[in-house]
Amino acid sequence: MPNPAPLFTKGIEKPPKYHKNRWKLIKQNWELYLFLLPTLVYFLIFHYWPMYGVQIAFRNFSPALGITGSEWVGLEHFIRFFESYNFWTLMYNTLSLSVLQLVITFPLPIIVALMLNQLIFKRYKRFVQTVIYAPHFISVVVLVGMAYVFFSNNGLINNFIMIFGMDSINFLADANWFKPLYVGSSVWQETGWAAIIYLAALAAVNPELHEAAIVDGASKFQRVIHIDIPAILPIMIILLVLSVGNIMNIGFEKAYLLQTPLNQSSSEIIPTYVYKVGLQQAQYSFAAAVGLFNAIINLILLWYVNRIAKRISGQGLW
Template identity: 40%
Template structure:
């Protein structure tokens, strides 16, 4: 006789969670259609794709696109710019939300904390078009900085059009825009720390630094490692809209990254197969980085992204 108890329990669980399932259904459909089903389109990286022939009727050319890509100096320049900007973001941007979260968490007055949180969250909701325009008004050739330098009789500088300043400028913009938003997860983790641990460590003579090292950091370490692994997987994505808006001001040699490279080759140049090969290369590297970082997290005793 077939045991129907597990099936009955499964149906009962579905009925009890039907509201949550319905709420999550649009997100599930979105990821299935635009992320997983779209992966099939990567096949054009191995084809001489012609739109009017379609994906399956276009002729196979094997790894010709990859051979051309690896011998293309502009591709390697875009890859280097991407890695450089991503490295600067990890070094200078990634720790700042942690520090800001600890600073906000230490504010004793709840009303002050809420006001500061609201202020630092707001830039996240401003579009990149507005953010770039604001920086242009401050650091551009006719911006406030050059106005002050000119009034003082000093040499003016157009930071927004300086290729050497482009990469630090990208990091400064994302710090201003998203640093406050990045504190949300860390504030949630800090709110779960038992205050009695701080009190006990203070009674035992632990100073602020030792309380941070032995109480705060262990509470944040799983979240830090998880977000760092996810950031490594997304390391070759450094902000398409942000960089596309400013690429022309400094030129492709300084401002081209892999995302804009794919855009110009595929969308603007209609070389769809070549652009797909570059995008596929980027995705494979990101997956390998996630796998390696997850293995390292397991070796450190952390859960990581998956087991």
């Protein structure tokens, strides 16, 4: 007579052999995995392998000695950055500019997409889309050049102001005007392009939902609130998580090009500081430490916001 099964195994089915099924599926679809191989190799070479060089943030790097031959100093560069006189200024400028841009530029594409989705005249809709998409293709250098043309002492804006007898405003030299110029140019350049994702999601909404809502007497505003917004809510959450996770990586190029000695108290942010210290002053280890600190803050924010989003709405990146 066979031995009875142990008590702790009664009623418990053996788990399926997932690893065998997985390898079987891979063998069956090997062409698809081969198609993904170049992308995998790209990320391994250009994104993961360079992480080896992060250790220079913990060394006193010397090009003559190389990364592994340079002296190990631990957290010395991080402590130096935390104790520097401009640490809090850099943190405030970076966070305030990033949060201001996020608060203003994130909801605007949603509003624009919802408004465009309600337009009836197709030609007018295409015209508006073309006009608001076009600035996205302007390079940052050209955009800053246009800002100098419009907002310099003899620019178009000051000439218009002086027509009414008011004094000209030195927009580019006033630290108080740096953030409005930065955020305003981002709104003009990126709002239309960012709205494409939401328009694509709105195009997938079943028209029968709107027809049923119209029969029930729902207004356009009610249909937007109860049909359109829930349809794009998952995309909104994902893009919000990505935006918050990238909050410390505010655009370097535009901030550096708009920066002048007179507005530096407001325009000096961590990316511009890393560029000046790392490349102009050749303090490679210190600049790497500052950049690594910046990346760690982004990673923490990304994880935390994704966790909150999943807890509230059930949607997240992972």
